[in-house]
Amino acid sequence: MSDRRPLVSRFAVVARAFMACALVVCAGALQAQQDAALIARRDSLRARAEALRVEVARLEAIERDSGLAADVRAGGLHLRTTDTLRAVAAAALADADADARRMLGAEADLLANHLQFTLREHRAPYRWTYSRSGGPSAVEADGRISRVSLEGTLDDRDLLGVSLDYPVDRAELASNALMIVERAIAHRLPASIAAWLNYRVPLRPDPPGFWPELYRTLATADAAAVRRCVAGDRTSCRTAFALDSVPVDRVAAWYDASDYPALARNAGDPLQRSGMYRSVARDEQDDCTVRNHLDTCRRMLALLPVEAFRIPMPETARGSLTRLALEMGGARAVERLRTSTDTSVGQQLAGAAGAPVDSVLDRWMQRVIAARPSSPLPSAGFVLASLACIAVCVTWAVRGQPWK
Amino acid sequence: MFRAVLYTQWKSSRPVLLLAMLVAGYIPVQTLRSMPYKSADTYHIPSLYYGITTASTYYQLLALATAAVVAIASWQADAARQHVYALSLPLPRWRFVLLRFGAGAALLGTVAAAVGLFGGVAAALAPLPPMLHAYPVGLAIRFWLGALVPFALIFALLASNPRIVRILVTAGVTLVAVDMMLAAVGVIESPVIMTWMAEAIYASNGPLAAFLSKWMLVDV
Numbered sequence: 001m002s003d004r005r006p007l008v009s010r011f012a013v014v015a016r017a018f019m020a021c022a023l024v025v026c027a028g029a030l031q032a033q034q035d036a037a038l039i040a041r042r043d044s045l046r047a048r049a050e051a052l053r054v055e056v057a058r059l060e061a062i063e064r065d066s067g068l069a070a071d072v073r074a075g076g077l078h079l080r081t082t083d084t085l086r087a088v089a090a091a092a093l094a095d096a097d098a099d100a101r102r103m104l105g106a107e108a109d110l111l112a113n114h115l116q117f118t119l120r121e122h123r124a125p126y127r128w129t130y131s132r133s134g135g136p137s138a139v140e141a142d143g144r145i146s147r148v149s150l151e152g153t154l155d156d157r158d159l160l161g162v163s164l165d166y167p168v169d170r171a172e173l174a175s176n177a178l179m180i181v182e183r184a185i186a187h188r189l190p191a192s193i194a195a196w197l198n199y200r201v202p203l204r205p206d207p208p209g210f211w212p213e214l215y216r217t218l219a220t221a222d223a224a225a226v227r228r229c230v231a232g233d234r235t236s237c238r239t240a241f242a243l244d245s246v247p248v249d250r251v252a253a254w255y256d257a258s259d260y261p262a263l264a265r266n267a268g269d270p271l272q273r274s275g276m277y278r279s280v281a282r283d284e285q286d287d288c289t290v291r292n293h294l295d296t297c298r299r300m301l302a303l304l305p306v307e308a309f310r311i312p313m314p315e316t317a318r319g320s321l322t323r324l325a326l327e328m329g330g331a332r333a334v335e336r337l338r339t340s341t342d343t344s345v346g347q348q349l350a351g352a353a354g355a356p357v358d359s360v361l362d363r364w365m366q367r368v369i370a371a372r373p374s375s376p377l378p379s380a381g382f383v384l385a386s387l388a389c390i391a392v393c394v395t396w397a398v399r400g401q402p403w404k
Numbered sequence: 405m406f407r408a409v410l411y412t413q414w415k416s417s418r419p420v421l422l423l424a425m426l427v428a429g430y431i432p433v434q435t436l437r438s439m440p441y442k443s444a445d446t447y448h449i450p451s452l453y454y455g456i457t458t459a460s461t462y463y464q465l466l467a468l469a470t471a472a473v474v475a476i477a478s479w480q481a482d483a484a485r486q487h488v489y490a491l492s493l494p495l496p497r498w499r500f501v502l503l504r505f506g507a508g509a510a511l512l513g514t515v516a517a518a519v520g521l522f523g524g525v526a527a528a529l530a531p532l533p534p535m536l537h538a539y540p541v542g543l544a545i546r547f548w549l550g551a552l553v554p555f556a557l558i559f560a561l562l563a564s565n566p567r568i569v570r571i572l573v574t575a576g577v578t579l580v581a582v583d584m585m586l587a588a589v590g591v592i593e594s595p596v597i598m599t600w601m602a603e604a605i606y607a608s609n610g611p612l613a614a615f616l617s618k619w620m621l622v623d624v
Binding site for chain 2: 136139215216219220221222227230231258259261262372373375377378382383386389390393394396397398399400401402403404
């Protein structure tokens with residue numbers, strides 16, 4: 001017995017070890033099997049969720065478009081909308097078409113073949129109400145239209161749309177339709193001028209007070225080149241507009257030394273500036289931005305990437321110059337701009353205007369300088385409104401009996 | 405008679421008027437002397453323009469405060485004596501009111517003149533860039549007209565029958581309260597009377613039109 005026990009005991013140990021190994025192997029295999037099943041299930045759920053998302057988007061699109069029963073056409077422009085909005089949409093589209101045709105000429109028809117408008121109505125799903133016991137709460141709304149949205153599609157590419165309060169008037173809708181046309185036409189221009197225009201060719205008439213406000217903006221601009229331009233220096237205008245090319249040393253070309261401290265504070269985006277601030281000690285930063293040490297400013301500005309210094313002429317000014325070139329160029333100006341193979345913006349504008357770029361620039365400068373706001377003496381309307389108010393108050397005071 | 409009325413009003417509002425004149429002198433000096441905006445004896449134009457635009461608000465606040473004080477001071481002495489002295493004067497009431505108004509307007513004119521004078525001197529001493537020009541006279545006229553409107557409103561309010569003022573104020577407050585309550589419970593979408601009042605007051609030719617534009621000492 002005594003010599004069999006160790007044998008049994010050894011066998012038992014080996015058997016237990018074997019069982020343990022088998023268990024580990026089985027557990028591992030089981031786990032792997034479970035994992036594979038879980039992964040397969042996860043993948044299938046993901047695929048299902050994705051399919052549902054696509055389906056939801058499809059159904060939402062169908063629901064969104066379900067009310068768009070009305071097709072409106074004006075000239076070449078085409079708009080889909082609801083029956084409720086049909087009348088105002090038709091009137092606005094006709095106005096927009098007339099305005100676009102005035103600037104674009106035959107190009108308007110070419111564009112219209114690729115452009116599709118959609119005017120949707122939106123109803124507020126709920127409105128706020130107040131009760132003494134429960135305070136403010138949301139209740140189902142009566143289904144009135146609260147907003148409308150105007151969208152544009154150019155060859156299946158969505159253009160940035162706009163949301164408007166309802167009721168919307170014809171002029172506002174026409175203006176916004178024209179704004180979408182402005183974006184659409186910009187996407188058909190050569191890339192260099194489209195980017196220079198920030199993807200918007202100005203077709204709408206200038207708002208009242210546009211030119212005096214432009215003069216004020218340019219005369220107080222950050223960049224010396226812009227200020228010199230509005231003071232009548234054509235070379236500075238060419239540089240500030242970057243008509244020939246973007247200068248290699250942008251800071252030297254566009255800015256004066258007195259602009260450097262503010263430029264060091266504001267140039268580029270926060271990410272670009274943070275890199276500069278990390279490289280310069282706090283005291284040095286203050287030397288530039290507070291104590292105006294120009295050498296320190298130069299060193300700080302050299303740390304910024306070249307893209308931090310964008311074309312200093314504001315977008316409105318670039319738009320107004322383009323608009324002037326299109327006006328000078330007549331009916332086929334946009335077509336010439338679209339088909340231009342020139343590389344510089346100045347040459348492209350000259351091609352559109354059918355005149356040298358300097359003459360376009362001269363006319364633009366004349367227009368800006370002529371719009372310089374006169375002395376800020378109160379206007380006649382201001383004086384009359386004040387005097388009328390004073391007269392009413394004095395009459396009221398004369399008839400008063402404060403002792404009663 | 406006008407001189408006597410002017411003198412009494414000057415006496416009652418003298419400290420405030422002198423303070424207003426000092427502030428009128430301080431605003432352009434502070435705006436134009438700011439050294440951080442200058443570099444090598446040249447202003448940084450956008451910063452300078454921003455400073456002048458901010459100063460425009462200070463001028464408006466100064467006009468509003470001065471107008472309120474001068475209007476209250478115009479009637480303070482009469483109100484303290486229950487208007488007995490004013491009624492015992494040998495001149496019709498309407499003429500007395502006009503004299504009081506004229507005196508107040510003249511006193512506001514002195515502050516406006518100080519605004520123009522100090523602004524003109526400060527702008528003449530400062531090395532303004534060629535693109536910017538000083539307009540002290542335009543600013544002074546704007547200041548005077550702008551101050552006269554709130555002055556006339558407060559002046560008329562203090563010169564009216566207190567009972568009528570009470571009724572008007574109560575009616576106005578009630579209307580606004582009802583309007584806001586109706587909007588809160590959802591009967592109307594937004595307060596109608598409040599919107600209408602705001603539109604009327606801040607319209608381009610409304611009574612506060614003066615305060616909607618900028619009062620620029622230096623402009624393009």
